[in-house]
Amino acid sequence: MSTPATAKPHKVVSRQEWLEARKELLAKEKKLTHERDAVAAERRALPWVQVEKNYLFDSPGGKKTLAELFDGRSQLIIYHFMFGPDWQEGCPSCSFLMDHTDPTLVHLAQRDVSFAAVSRAPISKIESFQKRMGWKFNWVSSGNNDFNRDYHVSFSPQEIQGKVEYNFELTEFPSTEAPGISVFYKDKNGNVFHTYSSYARGTETAVTTYNYLDLVPKGRDEDHLPFTMAWLRHHDRYDSGYLADANKPYWPDFNDPASSSR
Amino acid sequence: MSTTREIKGHEVVSPEEWLVARKELLEKEKKLNRERDALAAERRALPCVGVEKKYIFDTPSGSKTLAELFDGRSQLLIYHLMFAADWDAACLGCSYVADHFDGALVHLANRDVTLVAVSRAPLDKLWRFKQRMGWRFKWYSSYGSDFNRDFHVTFTKDELAAGQMYYNYKVQSFPMEEGQGLSAFYGDQAGSVFHTYSTYGRGVEAFINAYNLLDFVAKGRDEQDQKPIPMAWVRHHDQYESDYFAGILASVMPGASRSAPEATPSAPPKSKAHDCCSHHSP
Numbered sequence: 001m002s003t004p005a006t007a008k009p010h011k012v013v014s015r016q017e018w019l020e021a022r023k024e025l026l027a028k029e030k031k032l033t034h035e036r037d038a039v040a041a042e043r044r045a046l047p048w049v050q051v052e053k054n055y056l057f058d059s060p061g062g063k064k065t066l067a068e069l070f071d072g073r074s075q076l077i078i079y080h081f082m083f084g085p086d087w088q089e090g091c092p093s094c095s096f097l098m099d100h101t102d103p104t105l106v107h108l109a110q111r112d113v114s115f116a117a118v119s120r121a122p123i124s125k126i127e128s129f130q131k132r133m134g135w136k137f138n139w140v141s142s143g144n145n146d147f148n149r150d151y152h153v154s155f156s157p158q159e160i161q162g163k164v165e166y167n168f169e170l171t172e173f174p175s176t177e178a179p180g181i182s183v184f185y186k187d188k189n190g191n192v193f194h195t196y197s198s199y200a201r202g203t204e205t206a207v208t209t210y211n212y213l214d215l216v217p218k219g220r221d222e223d224h225l226p227f228t229m230a231w232l233r234h235h236d237r238y239d240s241g242y243l244a245d246a247n248k249p250y251w252p253d254f255n256d257p258a259s260s261s262r
Numbered sequence: 263m264s265t266t267r268e269i270k271g272h273e274v275v276s277p278e279e280w281l282v283a284r285k286e287l288l289e290k291e292k293k294l295n296r297e298r299d300a301l302a303a304e305r306r307a308l309p310c311v312g313v314e315k316k317y318i319f320d321t322p323s324g325s326k327t328l329a330e331l332f333d334g335r336s337q338l339l340i341y342h343l344m345f346a347a348d349w350d351a352a353c354l355g356c357s358y359v360a361d362h363f364d365g366a367l368v369h370l371a372n373r374d375v376t377l378v379a380v381s382r383a384p385l386d387k388l389w390r391f392k393q394r395m396g397w398r399f400k401w402y403s404s405y406g407s408d409f410n411r412d413f414h415v416t417f418t419k420d421e422l423a424a425g426q427m428y429y430n431y432k433v434q435s436f437p438m439e440e441g442q443g444l445s446a447f448y449g450d451q452a453g454s455v456f457h458t459y460s461t462y463g464r465g466v467e468a469f470i471n472a473y474n475l476l477d478f479v480a481k482g483r484d485e486q487d488q489k490p491i492p493m494a495w496v497r498h499h500d501q502y503e504s505d506y507f508a509g510i511l512a513s514v515m516p517g518a519s520r521s522a523p524e525a526t527p528s529a530p531p532k533s534k535a536h537d538c539c540s541h542h543s544p
Contacts, residue, residue: 010309010310010448010456010458011309011310012309012310012311012312012456013309013310013311014311015311017309018308018309018310018311018457019431021308021309022308022431022459022460023431025301025304025305025308026430026431026465028301028304029301029461029465030464032294032297032298032301033464033465033467035294035297036294036477039287039290039291039294040477040482041482042287042290043287043477043478043482044480044481044482046280046283046284046287047272047273047274047275047279047280047283048272048273048274048275048280048480049274049275049276049277049280050274074268074269075479075480075481077475077478077479096369099365099366099368099369100362100365100366100471101365101471101475102365103361103362103364103365103471103472104361104362104471104472104475106361106499106502107358107361107472107496107499108472108475108476109502110495110496110497110502111472111476111479111481111483111484111495112267112481112484113475113476113479115475167288168281168284168285168288181478183478183479183480185269185272185479185480187268187269188268193272193274194280195479195480196284196478196479196480197284198291198478201292201295202288202291202295204295205468205474205477206471206474206475206478208362208365208366208468208469208471208474209366209369209370209373211468211469211474212339212366212370212375212377212469213370213373213375214298214302214305214468215302215305215339215444215446215459215461216337216339216373216375216446216448216458216459217306217310217337217446217448217458218306218336218337218373218374219302219303219306220373221373221374231372231373232369233372235368235369238368238371238372
């Protein structure tokens, strides 16, 4: 389904010439790595907010509190996975992120971090979609609580007619569900603190595929698309290009030449 | 190995106060994203070098040339995975990187990219280790070719003895005979192959998604007490003391899944595990 652009005719040089250009770029790459370290340090220095509300999530094993999602560890990453209550399947872009998440879990656990995805879809829908995708991470439903509203990742159909509060600003947003990451800390007394949230491109570093694409000659190669992620499909649907929700409730309106031709 | 260090006395504020601090940080994060985009554009603008040498790799379906590794696509990423001919297992840090490959493969393929790993160890060793790790990505042996030498990820005994080798674009002291890195190639329709990019050291860190996620949490990577290298906590994913997916069980019955893998006969001796000290070289 993808229509990769032809790479532009590229300048071919001697090894020596390449090396000079490469070393120049390397100095900038190192600078960016250090800037990234510095921003991560500032992130850790952010103050925290105590979570007073008692959120109850539906999990495959029954009701769970936010504190229980820590699973014995003191840090919890929640991925706000876009999966509305009346959708047939989870958002393809969120699924893209999750394809890169499962392999991290065993290592994150060694650094005192647990992970859970949270969506508004009922747990039965979540379970069958997760089975289809073959993911192992913990995934719970917030369909019966205020969690998604409080963390600014769910909006009413009326609200998205105008501007909603997303990514720390009032903005137009095409879907009732939005993506993001929220991070929590639990102390020894069981108090839970909200330490961090990031939305939109704030979670992009966690999409390893994009990080790889940033190294190849064509890059992400999304300039000719109606929106950046229009090429994406669920990992089991690249051949068919099939998306179960005809109205694509997770994406901006666009005419997809790939799906209309199938 | 794992840590339960408690954070004490961290500043707790009202949601309104937090929002002010968070928005300030958001501006810096956005700036960083834009700088990353700009750098990626500069990377794409790099010239490339024609690959003239005929490298031959051992693969499960016989010998293959570099051009054949593209697998019908026009862009090829090769991860130089540290596994010397006489090692029993791949480097710990490289295995940590490789744990993240499989989830990306199908998406990369739909952006015209083939991602593979190349190591110097003979193919049968790679195959056995790949089975143990449960990996699906393609992994080829450069045993008997100059590939690793030419891309500066294998060093000679003389270089090791002298403590001077060329790695990450400079002559430096590197502790092992193998180095890690990622190289990018472009193949045109005439079958010519061009080397477009290579990165080493911390240049591969963005592909370790566990690190990308740790950069969001309160303790961060939490490696300041790790000795002798920041990655000292990393093990092959089947060698951690606890089984992550038995975590829920363990929280109910402490000790339930805490078997000591070192004591089981199948576990390779720790001394045979090699580590990439290079990931964190400045």
